[in-house]
Amino acid sequence: MKILVVDDEKDVQFLFEQRFRKEIKNKEMEFVFAYSGEEAITYLNQHVHEAVLILSDINMPGMSGLDLLKHIKQKYSEPPPVVMMITAYGDAENYNTAMKLGADDFLTKPLEFSVLKEKLKAIY
Amino acid sequence: MKPAYIVWLFTILMVSTVVGYSQQTKNTGELLENSPADTNRVKQLLKLANFYYFSKPDSCLAFAKEAAELSRKLNFTSGEFEALTTAGEAFRFLGEFPQALDMQFKALQLSRDMGDKNGEAASLGFIGLIYLELNEYREGLNYLHQANKIFESLSNPVMNAFNLSNIGNAYERMNMLDSALFFQQHARAKSEELNHGNLKILILTRLGIALARLGKHEQALQYYRDALQNASLIGDKVNPSRIHNWIAKSYLAINREDSSMYHARLSFVKGQQSSQKLHILEASDLLVNLFRKKNMPDSIIYYQAVSAALKDSLYGPEKFKQLQLLMLSQQQQQQAIQQEQQQYKNKTRLLALVGLLAMFLLIAILLLRNVRQKQKANTLLNHQKNEIEDTLSKLKSTQSQLIQSEKMASLGELTAGIAHEIQNPLNFVNNFSEVNKELVDELQQELKAGKIDEAVAISNDIKENEEKINHHGKRADAIVKGMLQHSRTGSGQKEPIDINALADEYLRLAYHGLRAKDKSFNATFKTDFDQSIGKINVISQEIGRVILNLITNAFYAVNEKNNHLAAHQYEPNVNLSTKKINGKVEVKVRDNGNGIPQKIMDKIFQPFFTTKPTGQGTGLGLSLSYDIITKGHGGELKVETKEGEGSTFIIILPEK
Numbered sequence: 013m014k015i016l017v018v019d020d021e022k023d024v025q026f027l028f029e030q031r032f033r034k035e036i037k038n039k040e041m042e043f044v045f046a047y048s049g050e051e052a053i054t055y056l057n058q059h060v061h062e063a064v065l066i067l068s069d070i071n072m073p074g075m076s077g078l079d080l081l082k083h084i085k086q087k088y089s090e091p092p093p094v095v096m097m098i099t100a101y102g103d104a105e106n107y108n109t110a111m112k113l114g115a116d117d118f119l120t121k122p123l124e125f126s127v128l129k130e131k132l133k134a135i136y
Numbered sequence: 137m138k139p140a141y142i143v144w145l146f147t148i149l150m151v152s153t154v155v156g157y158s159q160q161t162k163n164t165g166e167l168l169e170n171s172p173a174d175t176n177r178v179k180q181l182l183k184l185a186n187f188y189y190f191s192k193p194d195s196c197l198a199f200a201k202e203a204a205e206l207s208r209k210l211n212f213t214s215g216e217f218e219a220l221t222t223a224g225e226a227f228r229f230l231g232e233f234p235q236a237l238d239m240q241f242k243a244l245q246l247s248r249d250m251g252d253k254n255g256e257a258a259s260l261g262f263i264g265l266i267y268l269e270l271n272e273y274r275e276g277l278n279y280l281h282q283a284n285k286i287f288e289s290l291s292n293p294v295m296n297a298f299n300l301s302n303i304g305n306a307y308e309r310m311n312m313l314d315s316a317l318f319f320q321q322h323a324r325a326k327s328e329e330l331n332h333g334n335l336k337i338l339i340l341t342r343l344g345i346a347l348a349r350l351g352k353h354e355q356a357l358q359y360y361r362d363a364l365q366n367a368s369l370i371g372d373k374v375n376p377s378r379i380h381n382w383i384a385k386s387y388l389a390i391n392r393e394d395s396s397m398y399h400a401r402l403s404f405v406k407g408q409q410s411s412q413k414l415h416i417l418e419a420s421d422l423l424v425n426l427f428r429k430k431n432m433p434d435s436i437i438y439y440q441a442v443s444a445a446l447k448d449s450l451y452g453p454e455k456f457k458q459l460q461l462l463m464l465s466q467q468q469q470q471q472a473i474q475q476e477q478q479q480y481k482n483k484t485r486l487l488a489l490v491g492l493l494a495m496f497l498l499i500a501i502l503l504l505r506n507v508r509q510k511q512k513a514n515t516l517l518n519h520q521k522n523e524i525e526d527t528l529s530k531l532k533s534t535q536s537q538l539i540q541s542e543k544m545a546s547l548g549e550l551t552a553g554i555a556h557e558i559q560n561p562l563n564f565v566n567n568f569s570e571v572n573k574e575l576v577d578e579l580q581q582e583l584k585a586g587k588i589d590e591a592v593a594i595s596n597d598i599k600e601n602e603e604k605i606n607h608h609g610k611r612a613d614a615i616v617k618g619m620l621q622h623s624r625t626g627s628g629q630k631e632p633i634d635i636n637a638l639a640d641e642y643l644r645l646a647y648h649g650l651r652a653k654d655k656s657f658n659a660t661f662k663t664d665f666d667q668s669i670g671k672i673n674v675i676s677q678e679i680g681r682v683i684l685n686l687i688t689n690a691f692y693a694v695n696e697k698n699n700h701l702a703a704h705q706y707e708p709n710v711n712l713s714t715k716k717i718n719g720k721v722e723v724k725v726r727d728n729g730n731g732i733p734q735k736i737m738d739k740i741f742q743p744f745f746t747t748k749p750t751g752q753g754t755g756l757g758l759s760l761s762y763d764i765i766t767k768g769h770g771g772e773l774k775v776e777t778k779e780g781e782g783s784t785f786i787i788i789l790p791e792k
Contacts, residue, residue, distance in 0.1 A: 021560060023564055026600075027563075027567050027571070030568070030571040030597065030601065031567065031571060100559040100563070121559045121562070121563040122563040123563055123567065
């Protein structure tokens with residue numbers, strides 16, 4: 013299972029690699045990282061249908077996570093990738109906008125990786 | 137009370153019928169003896185005096201004097217005035233001129249006291265006549281003209297004519313014959329329609345005299361005869377003696393000596409009959425002259441003796457002495473009047489002074505009151521000032537509380553932003569520490585299993601994670617500190633600071649700080665300080681923080697641009713300059729970085745806004761700087777920028 017993580021904080025990659033050490037070692041999960049919305053779209057264009065799950069931050073310089081969500085849900089309709097939003101802004105407005113745009117889930121920082129793992133395992 | 141002059145005219149009518157009135161006079165005399173000392177007695181005395189007015193001046197004088205005495209005792213002023221006037225005229229007829237003047241001046245004073253204009257004019261007229269008798273023509277004319285002025289204003293034709301004739305007489309005596317003739321003719325025209333014989337006698341006689349003096353003796357004699365005719369008509373015993381004298385003189389002038397002698401003798405006799413000393417004197421002198429021509433020594437001697445005796449009595453040294461005394465008393469009287477006027481003036485002056493003093497006192501009191509009121513007002517004002525100052529200090533503290541609470545409120549509004557800023561590092565701290573916990577477990581398992589290489593690899597991961605934890609912990613710390621700074625109430629004191637030295641110090645701090653963090657960082661910087669600025673009053677640590685922030689931003693901007701361009705394509709440069717302009721101090725921080733995009737220009741001073749990657753900036757620097765410059769120092773913080781060419785931040789501070 014290939015998961016695309018989009019976040020402007022570069023340490024996110026390191027964190028995910030540490031957190032999903034075993035899954036990566038066991039080849040249960042494969043992570044790719046993009047540090048902005050634009051980068052994520054570039055990756056998706058080059059690797060069509062590779063990523064089945066997208067985890068995106070919302071507050072990023074340039075293209076925001078919500079812009080990215082809107083873009084993905086409009087462009088990649090068949091089959092639509094699962095997009096989960098992970099953000100420090102856990103307010104109602106962000107949540108409602110994300111849901112309206114077709115987000116599959118909405119998680120807030122600081123992230124509970126045990127919860128995230130369960131959700132990921134539930135998908136597969 | 138009838139004025140004296142009317143009585144005088146009526147008396148003349150009475151004289152013509154002396155015999156007819158003798159019975160009445162006796163009755164009056166009897167009445168007088170029995171009458172008590174009251175105003176009626178005064179009136180009866182005056183009646184008697186008037187009866188003897190022309191016929192017996194000495195008797196007239198006696199009655200008039202008694203009447204005057206009694207009137208004075210009774211305070212019967214009008215009676216006294218009439219008595220004095222009559223007495224004065226009697227004295228004049230008797231040739232007693234000093235006494236005559238004395239009487240008339242007293243009468244004049246009384247008439248003035250009474251406010252009797254007719255009386256005043258009559259007195260002035262009589263005084264004029266007496267002066268004329270004394271050959272004091274100018275003085276006489278002066279009084280006569282005064283009298284005339286009053287008579288004309290009173291439209292009293294009888295007295296007006298009489299007075300005009302007297303004026304003419306004065307001119308005649310002054311040898312101003314044309315004037316004399318003019319006034320006599322003027323008087324005659326006024327008297328023509330009047331039925332006053334005595335007045336006519338007088339004017340006709342004087343016309344004759346004036347004409348005679350002009351050499352027109354025939355015309356003169358005509359007037360003299362008319363005068364005599366009028367005199368006999370009214371039974372005048374006084375004037376004929378004099379008229380005959382004039383006739384005699386005119387006859388002498390035209391060389392009719394016999395006719396002259398005849399009239400001269402008639403004049404002498406009639407003068408004796410009426411006790412007119414002047415007339416007798418003049419007749420005597422004329423007769424002496426005539427007898428001399430006839431060479432009759434006895435007659436000459438006789439008349440010379442009469443003349444000499446009369447002259448002595450009329451103009452003797454005794455008379456002059458009396459006159460001088462009178463004039464002295466007149467002068468004294470005038471002096472007394474002047475003194476009285478002076479006293480009145482002094483009194484008035486004193487009163488004025490007292491009034492003035494009272495006014496000053498009043499003004500002083502008013503001023504004192506004003507001062508007191510002002511003091512009261514001042515006290516009130518002071519009280520109000522203190523209240524206002526109290527209120528002002530309360531307002532100031534309220535304002536600072538408001539600023540503080542506004543900051544807190546803005547923080548409240550930015551809770552979401554704060555959450556993001558804090559929760560991002562927290563995300564790493566929490567998760568890396570959890571990972572480390574797992575890694576430590578694994579490490580222990582590997583160590584128990586004796587797999588050293590595995591253990592070392594895991595411990596390296598732990599160390600790396602620990603660094604991440606430390607880094608993000610510090611990041612959270614910096615954010616919290618920035619927030620605290622933002623919300624802190626200014627506690628620093630303003631003090632005179634050399635802004636050039638301060639700017640230079642922070643420039644070096646910023647540069648070396650950046651060099652220490654990032655060995656690859658390099659940039660040139662230039663300074664241009666205006667040495668004329670001197671010290672300005674600022675809170676040094678706050679202004680220092682602003683300058684540091686702007687310089688750090690500038691270095692960051694040029695570094696960003698440098699990192700995106702190949703070597704030698706770009707020379708990063710930061711300029712720091714100060715300048716004094718119109719009492720204001722300008723601090724400019726200029727960089728040649730990429731500039732600020734137009735779309736974010738209005739956001740750069742907002743709290744938590746930053747263009748730096750997450751974790752590198754708090755977004756509070758410019759916001760805090762803006763508050764420090766505008767609110768803390770009453771200055772301005774402006775920015776000029778051009779995309780791709782750089783930005784200039786300008787701090788403008790008031791010099792004082």
